[in-house]
Amino acid sequence: MSDVTPLPHPSVTVVEVRGITRRYPRTEHAAVDDLDLDVAQGEILCLLGPSGCGKTTLLRLIAGFEMPDAGRVRIAGTTVADADTWIEPERRRIGFVFQDYALFPHLNVRQNVAFGLRQGSKTARLKQADAVLDLVGLTIFADRYPHQLSGGQQQRVALARALAPAPAVILLDEPFSNLDAALRGSTRDEVRQILKRTGTTAVLVTHDQEEAMTFADRLAVMRSGRLEQVGTPEGVYERPATAFVASFLGRTNLVRGEGDGSTARTPLGNLALARPAHGQVLLSVRPEALGFSTNGTGTPVRVMQREFKGHDLTYTCQLADGERLKVVVQTGPGCPVCVGDVVPVVICGAAVPLEASTASRPRA
């Protein structure tokens, strides 16, 4: 399954959030502040942000575990929360996967999965639960109790339980954070495949940028209760809108410059721009867009530090001509440059002009 899955029905919006605001008592800023968001049918959207940015609150607002102070939520065409409407979580057709899974300890795996199934006879429901367990590859564990399962298996039971009633959207709150690093990657792939195989619409909350980029069809980067940028993982990584997004998604060099349309004058020389800009601009230049030149052209830098990471090499350098600008350069693993060397650096991609952050704009 490729990472860029075309959206099956790009026109159908399953989750529609408009102007949603949630303010906790005795706090200065709103946890979620006048936020808009759309999730399309069959899409996996990742809400990414640092801890405390409001991403979990947003998820719980969609689920109905929190009541918004303002704004509107629609799920599958039905308004579930606005100024005059309040639909309880049990009537929203959502599935929720909790960080600690919240499996019912007194029920076995099959009973846990069947818990959300209400139609048909008991045997029919248990049969249906078995079918979902088969989907997540846990058929042989159906008679076990949650405490007899490993973390990764509990994770998949939680997913199966949420998927069983065929919800309009499934909401996942940091579902992989309780797994150890070795298990996290494989579980993530499995969950993604299951979601895609069933064509399930999903919203996943995470603070792990690598997880967000590998898991999401679309990324929504959140900061201080607002959306900073929404787009495909590639789009957001390659064209970050703000300095926050650029540095939260991987490493980057933030360089000040003077734009004159398609290029900008910077301490690293004249750089090509990814989109036109004029006057004072802040630019994001990814370390992998920089390289050491062998023909003598480029801006000379002094190498301060060299980190060998196996598949690549990261150099931390400083401009050689006295200006105190730190430059991070990423090269292939065979680069011969050493600490203390003075070498010219050149740009092999385009620099991205950044906007001011939404979080620093005045609040409503």
Next chain:
Amino acid sequence: MLIPAIVAGIGTLIPIVYLVLRAFDADLATVQRLVLRERTWTLMVNTVALTAGVLVLSTVMAVPLAWLTVRSDLRWKRLITILAVVPLAIPGYVVAYSLISLGGANGFLSTLLGTVVPRPSGYWGAVAALTLYTYPYLFLNVRAALLGLDPSLEESARSLGHGGRAVVWRVILPQMRPALLAGWLVIALYVLGDFGVVALMRFEAYSYAIYLQYSSAFDRTYAAWLSLILLALTLAIVATEGRLLGKRKYARTGSGSQRAVVMTRLRRWSPLAYGYVALVMLSALGLPFLVLASWMVLAPPSAEAWLSVLEAFLRTASVAVPAAIITALAAMPIAYLAARVRIPGSQLIERLAYLGYAIPPVSLALAMVFFSLRSVPWLYQTMAILIVAYVISFLALAIGPIRSALMQVPPRLEEAARSLGRRPFVAFFQTTFPLIRRPVVAGTALVLMVAMKELPLTFLLAPTGFTTLSVRVFTRTSEGMMAEAAPFALAIVLFSSLFVGLLVSYEGRR
């Protein structure tokens, strides 16, 4: 959940309000003349002296026993621990009954030995009886604290140059403080609330005086005032305990698991230790059982007597069972509110329930009398008013275990159930309730057991002629009919012991 919790919480306050109303019925001059007389002061001195005496004596009994069962190389420590806790099942008036039946002309010793020994009574009689049935509360607290002591703290103190005695004073005792205070508080509440022992020993502490005032003098204003003073004394003691405990932290701060304790070798002290344990066991447990057993042999009750015991037992159960069920039903929403719902006032309702537990039963009984006479006269002297009084008095007993269990169940379970289409109430019953069912049953059983042996509320509130087991024991004993009281006392003790055993095994089975 909210509304029943509020109703149950506020319910505790109503009788107190009526007590205050009744107390201020008289004009101010009368009140002054009534309250500010010497008798009020004498009663205060008596009550405080009784409390102090019981605290000292129970500490002398409980602390060495706790240390021996936790930290020494004594044998049969588990058995000793269980036997030390069993007196919890023996009501105070039965202990007083056994002490009293030792002496006197009709007494056990005179029947057995032919010599008349004076009956224990008054201050020392009351102190002895109260100590023998309340010391397990201190024993349990101190034992738990000793078990939790980290031996590496003592070892650090030794490595810092402190000798054995300094370690006890500077390391062990400060850590025992919360346990001692908690145990003392429970015992003090029992002493202040006790009616059976002081009445049988004819010692004029507040609760006995309130009863005398209410039943013989018919001066109910003074009875109301004495009840209020007793209530104030109780609340003052609760507040003092809270203040003494303070906000200090006693938990381990470091990480890593605690090492096993090295047991102190008793060596040449061990005969003394065994003697001490035997003495405590014999007086707290042996005395009531031996006295009751001897009565069975000396004056075997007739079949007719046993029939009336059965009758009284069924009568007792007919109020205790509904009271226990209603108490558990009321406790659940209050515990849920206190453990889960974060709204202003949710903790307050729980505090009110604890207030109900702290109200001295005689004060509560009187308050219920005033309340029913004034507002609901058709309920006066009915089983309904008795059950309401039980519920107010025992609510906290049921809340405790339910609340602790609720704290251990993640709230996410109910949210998960709701995301799977359950209404809030259904979500609670399908996910949280199965996980707290055991504590709910245990709490109900505890209330049932306590209600089965309750005396002062029953004695003052029960309909005329409605004599329970406890009332039978009390009235027969106060009339000096020791042999006739024995089968009723035996029924209570056997039932309670059986129940304690069942509860312990039920709790251990998780």
